[in-house]
Amino acid sequence: MSSSTPTNFDFTSSGELVTDLGGVSNGAYDRLSIGFSASNISLGGTLTVNLDDGYEPGFGSLWSIINGGTHTGEFATVNLPEPPLDLVYRVVYEADRAYIVLTCPADLTNDFTLNFFDISSFLEAFAAQDPIADFDGNGTFNFFDISAFLEAFAAGCP
Ligand SMILES: [Ca+2]
Numbered sequence: 117m118s119s120s121t122p123t124n125f126d127f128t129s130s131g132e133l134v135t136d137l138g139g140v141s142n143g144a145y146d147r148l149s150i151g152f153s154a155s156n157i158s159l160g161g162t163l164t165v166n167l168d169d170g171y172e173p174g175f176g177s178l179w180s181i182i183n184g185g186t187h188t189g190e191f192a193t194v195n196l197p198e199p200p201l202d203l204v205y206r207v208v209y210e211a212d213r214a215y216i217v218l219t220c221p222a223d224l225t226n227d228f229t230l231n232f233f234d235i236s237s238f239l240e241a242f243a244a245q246d247p248i249a250d251f252d253g254n255g256t257f258n259f260f261d262i263s264a265f266l267e268a269f270a271a272g273c274p
């Protein structure tokens with residue numbers, strides 16, 4: 117037993133985390149920082165992301181909205197702002213953080229570059245019928261999704 121007291125955060129199914137983005141620098145957006153690495157963050161419920169008035173984020177933006185602790189789960193519902201043309205917002209979950217990126221659709225690894233890893237990631241997601249591989253968003257997985265992905269990949273990132 118540790119003498120420190122990690123705090124556990126449970127985002128219940130009825131809970132909502134609202135974050136306002138006004139820039140990518142520290143203090144320009146709402147961020148939840150968890151000091152204790154032993155804290156368990158159980159994600160669930162709703163994440164709602166708002167942009168501050170007049171803020172127009174661009175390609176390559178990253179907002180680290182929850183930092184620290186050990187994360188499990190994902191938000192059940194995510195409300196994101198309307199992305200700029202040819203870009204997508206994605207919420208990315210890692211073991212010790214959750215972040216939002218604004219990238220191009222074919223950048224499935226969310227690192228703002230297009231390379232073999234994105235193709236590999238698409239094929240893996242397609243095989244697993246992960247919604248991220250439903251590239252035309254119609255709920256089924258077929259040739260048209262592969263075709264749409266390859267088209268987006270060929271179009272490149274800004
Ligand atoms: Ca990539």
Ligand SMILES: [Ca+2]
Nearest residue numbers: 250254256261
């Ligand atoms: Ca599809």
